[in-house]
Amino acid sequence: MEFWVINIFALLILSHLAIKVYFQQTPVVFHHMAPNSTKQTIIPIKDTRHLIVSAYKDHRTHGEIRVISIIERDQLSPLLCVVYCKEQGYFITTANVDIHSDHFGFPFVTADMLCKTKPRCSATHVTISTSPYISEISSMPYLPIKNKNKVDKNFQYNFTTCISNLFGGYNNVLQFVQTIEMYKILGIEKVYIYNTSCGPDLQKVLQYYKEEGTVEVEPWPIDQFLVSSKGWKFPERKPDLHNYGQLTTLNDCIYKNMYRSRYILLNDIEEIIVPYQHATLGLLIENLQRQNPSVSVFLIENHIFPKTVFDTNGTFSLPQWKKVPGVNILEHIYREPDRDYVFNPTKMIVNPREIVRTSVHSVLKNYGDTLSVPSDICKVIHVGEPVQGNLMIEQLIVDTKLWEYEKELLPNSDHVLKNSGVCS
Ligand SMILES: *[C@@H]1O[C@H](CO)[C@@H](O)[C@H](O)[C@H]1NC(C)=O
Ligand SMILES: *[C@@H]1O[C@H](CO)[C@@H](O)[C@H](O)[C@H]1NC(C)=O
Ligand SMILES: *[C@@H]1O[C@H](CO)[C@@H](O)[C@H](O)[C@H]1NC(C)=O
Numbered sequence: 001m002e003f004w005v006i007n008i009f010a011l012l013i014l015s016h017l018a019i020k021v022y023f024q025q026t027p028v029v030f031h032h033m034a035p036n037s038t039k040q041t042i043i044p045i046k047d048t049r050h051l052i053v054s055a056y057k058d059h060r061t062h063g064e065i066r067v068i069s070i071i072e073r074d075q076l077s078p079l080l081c082v083v084y085c086k087e088q089g090y091f092i093t094t095a096n097v098d099i100h101s102d103h104f105g106f107p108f109v110t111a112d113m114l115c116k117t118k119p120r121c122s123a124t125h126v127t128i129s130t131s132p133y134i135s136e137i138s139s140m141p142y143l144p145i146k147n148k149n150k151v152d153k154n155f156q157y158n159f160t161t162c163i164s165n166l167f168g169g170y171n172n173v174l175q176f177v178q179t180i181e182m183y184k185i186l187g188i189e190k191v192y193i194y195n196t197s198c199g200p201d202l203q204k205v206l207q208y209y210k211e212e213g214t215v216e217v218e219p220w221p222i223d224q225f226l227v228s229s230k231g232w233k234f235p236e237r238k239p240d241l242h243n244y245g246q247l248t249t250l251n252d253c254i255y256k257n258m259y260r261s262r263y264i265l266l267n268d269i270e271e272i273i274v275p276y277q278h279a280t281l282g283l284l285i286e287n288l289q290r291q292n293p294s295v296s297v298f299l300i301e302n303h304i305f306p307k308t309v310f311d312t313n314g315t316f317s318l319p320q321w322k323k324v325p326g327v328n329i330l331e332h333i334y335r336e337p338d339r340d341y342v343f344n345p346t347k348m349i350v351n352p353r354e355i356v357r358t359s360v361h362s363v364l365k366n367y368g369d370t371l372s373v374p375s376d377i378c379k380v381i382h383v384g385e386p387v388q389g390n391l392m393i394e395q396l397i398v399d400t401k402l403w404e405y406e407k408e409l410l411p412n413s414d415h416v417l418k419n420s421g422v423c424s
Helices: 002-013 134-139 173-186 200-212 243-256 281-291 401-419
Strands: 028-030 051-058 064-072 080-085 089-094 096-099 108-115 123-129 143-146 157-166 190-195 215-219 261-266 271-275 295-306 346-350 355-358 363-366 369-373 378-384
Touching: 051 123, 051 243, 064 080, 064 123, 064 243, 080 108, 108 243, 157 243, 157 281, 173 200, 173 271, 173 401, 190 200, 190 243, 200 215, 200 401, 243 261, 243 355, 261 281, 271 281, 271 346, 271 401, 281 295, 295 363, 346 355, 346 363, 378 401
Parallel strands: 051 143, 157 190, 157 261, 190 215, 295 369, 295 378
Antiparallel strands: 028 089, 051 064, 064 108, 080 089, 080 123, 096 108, 123 143, 261 346, 271 378, 295 346, 355 363
């Protein structure tokens, strides 16, 4: 009780704010001007090290508001949602913090802060606060609430890929361009990339694809707030967070594209989800979905094509690509074999409207069913570090699947490298 008494007291003092107070399902309501949305992409919650990233209305749970966040697990003091409704003004409720289960042992973890709304409230803005004092409410940075309208069909895109973060001056341009061009050939219309930092040539290519409309670059300055691990390895300084907040960006990307894209692919930039029996992802999914109408998560096996092993004939060792930084995926046609007793990790194609929370290799919570797609139907082609580095070339499997796309892939990649200014 004391808590709300303080609130009312604060209200009375700040007479310019205090117009109306009443108690219904929610404790405090008062009118004031609508807030402006903040321009920042990562916002610290005052007096804590928690961060909030974005806010989405969830039509599957009575329009509650989900604030995607990164929280310090062992510093969980009570948090408050401050919601602005067009009709009633601001109101404050307790934030229901739902911590994602996969924190990999790091102190900071992805979480959803769930905020209840009121009947007849068109909520437009939200923020998270530790303080119930109204004097602070109008000066806090507010997130705009997205996904206000539900869409059931006629999505803007059929396939969108969410790429987790670019960091550490990443400059693997040749593989990047070949990969994006493969995505386009396979039917992917949009690629979301969260950018912490990138190399000089990749910067040119990202600018090119932004203008072309293929790539959306989301600023992701997480390194200004937290120390990140690189992959699974721990750097010198004790890290706060796994992999530059990859799990947070993947969840944000799903919600951002929930009503824009029929399907979302979740994979890294060095991976391509390739159908082995269909010409495009559209044909593959149409087939799989018709046979399995209840499935919302398609798991695709990852297969390593070691970047250390080259096509001995040099078939696609082309002169124009020699001076472009990065890996030429067409030169790596040797695939590591499956191992007994080892499951290949998976990446995913999902129906975002059925996803609640995701991790990297599997979904943590979804409506609908999950299907493991057999690897003769579809594989993740992952040209990268070997996993079974002890194998001789004779023990690897020749797989020239990507060569089937050379007629489009070669000229399209050359066009981008030239017009982005990477190749003169
Ligand atoms: C998406 O796929 C459907 C069915 O294959 C097709 O009719 C439609 O034109 C596609 N939409 C876009 C935006 O490509
Ligand atoms: C990527 O992030 C870096 C660091 O913030 C920035 O300098 C660069 O302009 C960004 N690139 C794009 C294409 O947005
Ligand atoms: C490499 O060249 C040899 C001889 O022409 C040929 O038999 C073999 O199939 C080629 N390998 C690939 C992967 O193209």
